[in-house]
Amino acid sequence: MMEIFPHNENHDFDLELVLQALKRCPAGGGDIDLREYLVAYNELCRFFKMTGRLFGFVAKDLEHKISAIERKQNSDEGQHYTTAEKMIQFEINSPSLVHKGQNKRSHSGTRTLLRLHWALEFILEFMSRMSKCSDHERTSKIATEVYEQTLSKYHPWLTRKMAAIAVYLLPSRKDLIHVMCKQDYQTVLQLLDKVVDAGKRVYDLIENIYRDHNLHNIP
Template identity: 30%
Template structure:
């Protein structure tokens, strides 16, 4: 872009140089005025481009192995060939940051508990804490999710520890209690003057859960031609998150997902010396359990008419 801007300004200068004299003096001055204006446009654009380059370089140097879009595509293809040629995934070079098996077990426990359709709060939050470890293991690409959900899980834990904690034992009991006592603000978002309700807080986790269960399912089935960046992009736009994010956040997420590692790296960061078949099977079961929990929660939000809390 900088090259084309320089060439365009050079052409403008040559056009000015070829303008005749005498009666065309006014045109000459006007031409230089336009050239000056073009410089005023070009210089800020070049500065912004330079800042973007510096920012990208800093992100790449500070994060876990992240690639550009082109590198990601190439490494995805290479990673898929390696996965196909070996049954066992080598995890010796990097200790897994979390356990996909533990996360799958926690969501299964939540989905199959005696109060599964009411969704037990403690089981739900335990599963989310393992999911947060998953997000953290992926580096800065998932900051747009992890930075918010950590806070939300903490708020819900505080509700459970409070004097009213018994009213937050299940999601259904929480919604019933908060509606009955008029604790949900339907007009204003939480602030210093407006306290966040448990129902509103959990709704943000609920939307993020849909995004992540779709992504994990895609990883398990190796969809979208094995391109993790495309999986992330499609999962985000298939989830409720994108609907409630402002335009600028949606565009930022579109850039962030292209910093996701290739599928082989993704798999390595999730495994505990499992075979490829075991990893993919566990991810698939985990995604299905997450979906069951999501559907139970969705039904409760619909029942209490709380899906559109600001």
């Protein structure tokens, strides 16, 4: 049986940490610092994990992808995985890393970053809607609508059904923020817009990189 949302537990999801990492992501020349990107994403992952089992399947998938890129950064080829552009250029020059073979694709940083990029669209739109809704509006409705507009188009039927069950149990905005966040309620409301603005800049930069290399549809 799925665990209900843990209303009585106080957690320490740090929205300020996410904001500062996102602000440090732009690396000049339209590029993205991958280490800062993963700092922000690791904290965002903690948010999903703190909901108990509600978004556990999302957190597990994101953690796997984060770890895959971190392993590359810590490998003998780590110098090629400091920014998004360097990583993609390196892997384009080794085409099997990007396009060929299921086993090879699983080792592609380019493919992995694209999946994180898709999830970031969902996260930013969810936060944007959260910043604008009323205190007592259920975030389940927001999450459902945003998921259907963004991440669901990349998920198989079973994952979409699991997501529908997960978001149904989400509480009101006020309860969600109170339980999850390190910062106080009013501070979180102020931070949400700043995180969305910084995140959208990062999202647009990555979107442009994949567009320029015609890699939006790699399998």
